[in-house]
Amino acid sequence: MNFDLLALNPIALNLGGLEIHWYGVIIAMGALIGVIMAMREAKKRHLDPDNILDLVLYGVPIALVGARLYYVIFELPYYLANPSEIIKIWHGGIAIYGGLIAAFIVLLVLCKKRNISPWLMLDIAAPSVLLGQIVGRWGNFMNQEAFGAKTTLNFLQSLHLPHFIVEQMYINGAYRQPTFLYESVGNLIGLALILILRNRKYLLKRGEVFLTYLIWYPAVRFFVEGMRTDSLYILPGVRVSQVLSLVLFFVAIGIFIYRRKNENDPWYNEL
Template sequence: MMLALNPIFLQLGPFVIRWYGLLIAIGALLGLALALREAPKRNVKPDDLIDLVLWGIPFALIGARTYYVVFEWSFYSKNPGEIIKIWHGGLAIYGGLIAALIVTIVFTRIRKLPIWLILDIAAPSLLVGQIIGRWGNFMNQEAYGGVVSKSFLTSLHLPHFIIQQMLINGSYRQPTFLYESLWNLVGLIIILSVRHIPHLFLQGEVFLSYILWYSFGRYFIEGLRSDSLYFLFNLRVSQQLSLVLFVAAILTIIYRRMRHNKPDYLAGNLAGISPE
């Protein structure tokens, strides 16, 4: 029988690189590269995006970990030494997004950049990071669903290494990490295909479309997971937050469209490139 994949990518003495961290880093770098290609076309300095990422990533990691720890406090209160061990997994995407959004709001105010445009440029990059980052969950054997049969996984025409990695604690599991990764991949393709269509998006609507797409898929995929975070009344935290974000994004689009005074996404930074 084939064993589960090793979560460690490289180990040289005490120096350890885990697949989880490596894949998150790769996703962040590829996402940044994508944003840097788009920024000049929208009259945004690439250096501004790089500075935003340098501030945003550390806070996003802190936010993602804090979110996870808060909703798993029954475990971490008894094992405080585990709180900082993010290499064991336990980074909540929504927590990272909330923290990154706060950093972006502050950063754009200081740099006098249009926040909605910056969020639009960043939206496809967020999807890239999520697409690749979910494979870090795969390597850690987390973000999985309920028990299924091996024949069910085989019927999905999955590669053998995925099927074998879904054998967790003696039972085969739904590969919900894969469902979310593929859902985000489809969303990325759609957004990249349509975001340059003239007059299709007002500034902010590329980002809001990302929120709509991700939250819609996450709501249903979360319902399949067996390792969800829970809140009061045994409600899945991510499902409830997905529902709130989906409704909020729709209402925001409607409200902003009714005001008729928002520039198109393709108009870019109307104030021009920020000074050196």
């Protein structure tokens, strides 16, 4: 039986030749929910919610460029040989870390111009970003990408996954590890934890919601990345995302400890 035929259609709508992909629909839904969540939190922290809209307006397109450039840099031989492919983002090839770096720069510039605490803005934005990453992995699911090594039907069934997920994990003639799901669930746990912690008084200080995200997400990504088959490599056997995850993880812990010892920041939930 050819299980490839059971794969879900990645095209949501076809409007007179214009194809709307589920990937884009899912990403847009995640972004919308994230923006609403961030705007509500901004209002609670006495920050004009319009600043969140402006961050999205400027940050999203620049983040897409950053995500693409990051990918192109680590696949440079191919793109030097095929320069016309560089702008064809619809052929695949974006990296979340590149997008996060670009968005981070936009956030710092916006906060500088408007005299807003970058730590406060990062605290407000971090849970929404994590939500976007949780939802975004289901876009990868629809495209049958970001999967892991070959596995067996029995293994997937032992995870008690819904049948449609098992079917979608039959890719190129073999069942695959659902690494998209591992990362999505791992980040969902992290999001729940962050939302619980940030609402407790006298627990997290300004900047520590973001630092908690910067500890949690790289930890999840490090382990999941080691299972994927489509990683970018900085050296043979050395995955770029795993190296960057380790750096961010330990830097975030170091900053967390340093700020607790040396800075008298306000409590996040008392702003």
